Amino acid sequence: MSRRVAGKLALVTGAAQGLGAAHATLLAREGARVVCTDVNGEGAKGTAARIVEQFGAGTAVGARHDVTDPEAWERVVALAKDEIGGLNVLVNNAGIGVGGTIETCDFDDWRRCFSVNVDSIFHGCQKALPLMREHAPGSIVNISSIAGLIASDTMPAYNASKAAVWMLTKSIALHCAKNRMDIRCNSVHPTFVDTPILDGTARNHNIDKNVLLEKLARQIPLKKVGEPDDIANAVLYLASDESKFMTGAELKLDGGISAM
Ligand SMILES: NC(=O)c1ccc[n+]([C@@H]2O[C@H](COP(=O)([O-])OP(=O)(O)OC[C@H]3O[C@@H](n4cnc5c(N)ncnc54)[C@H](O)[C@@H]3O)[C@@H](O)[C@H]2O)c1
Numbered sequence: 001m002s003r004r005v006a007g008k009l010a011l012v013t014g015a016a017q018g019l020g021a022a023h024a025t026l027l028a029r030e031g032a033r034v035v036c037t038d039v040n041g042e043g044a045k046g047t048a049a050r051i052v053e054q055f056g057a058g059t060a061v062g063a064r065h066d067v068t069d070p071e072a073w074e075r076v077v078a079l080a081k082d083e084i085g086g087l088n089v090l091v092n093n094a095g096i097g098v099g100g101t102i103e104t105c106d107f108d109d110w111r112r113c114f115s116v117n118v119d120s121i122f123h124g125c126q127k128a129l130p131l132m133r134e135h136a137p138g139s140i141v142n143i144s145s146i147a148g149l150i151a152s153d154t155m156p157a158y159n160a161s162k163a164a165v166w167m168l169t170k171s172i173a174l175h176c177a178k179n180r181m182d183i184r185c186n187s188v189h190p191t192f193v194d195t196p197i198l199d200g201t202a203r204n205h206n207i208d209k210n211v212l213l214e215k216l217a218r219q220i221p222l223k224k225v226g227e228p229d230d231i232a233n234a235v236l237y238l239a240s241d242e243s244k245f246m247t248g249a250e251l252k253l254d255g256g257i258s259a260m
Pocket of ligand 1: 066
């Protein structure tokens with residue numbers, strides 16, 4: 001079996017469940033050592049424990065980490081240095097969705113959405129880049145959304161926060177390139193993927209999750225929602241040296257939605 005990220009040292013945020021757990025597991029399967037973090041510390045440790053069980057001692061470690069807190073970032077970067085020997089892959093995956101139209105969205109929810117989805121990447125890159133430079137070549141992968149490129153009337157905070165992730169990614173990429181760091185930065189833009197984030201969407205619309213999944217699938221040209229590994233495979237490619245000429249770019253995994 002090929003080991004596409006053999007020897008890489010990775011940190012994945014929001015790794016307790018859903019896409020983050022899928023990215024962390026696939027990176028470990030392909031040879032990376034992974035720090036799994038989440039504000040749900042027990043969940044992050046659970047993902048790390050499952051990785052260790054599958055791929056062996058030393059392949060993963062889990063920690064509680066609130067991505068909105070710059071001091072917590074300092075602690076997990078130090079943990080990466082101590083526990084896996086450094087850092088050269090940062091997957092900024094943790095994110096939340098909030099509902100409401102421009103007339104009904106609560107301002108506290110708007111701010112929380114920007115704090116988790118955007119401030120996290122500002123703090124994370126600022127705190128991680130010094131260590132990543134020591135372990136270059138490196139790759140930063142920011143999980144945006146197709147909602148960062150295509151708007152909806154019902155998610156202004158999420159749309160705007162994910163669009164900010166898209167452009168912030170490009171600025172970070174240019175900074176790293178200009179300063180010859182050999183660190184790349186790209187964004188990933190999934191459409192609907194079957195993870196627990198859609199439980200909240202189903203609750204907000206007061207419908208059964210399976211009914212929601214069918215409804216969402218009808219909107220997608222490929223007529224299905226994504227699976228976590230559809231996105232994790234893109235993260236694996238961006239984390240690996242196979243994508244060494246790709247930076248400041250956006251990778252859309254949207255079943256064809258943005259082609260319409
Ligand atoms: N699932 C989808 O349909 C979809 C589509 C496009 C983009 N995305 C994006 O993918 C990423 C992962 O989404 P998911 O579907 O796995 O969602 P999820 O809700 O299943 O998982 C998100 C994880 O982030 C964690 N988290 C939330 N706030 C945090 C904080 N302050 N600090 C640290 N961790 C925090 C949660 O505890 C959770 O484990 C998000 O950025 C999301 O916006 C998801």
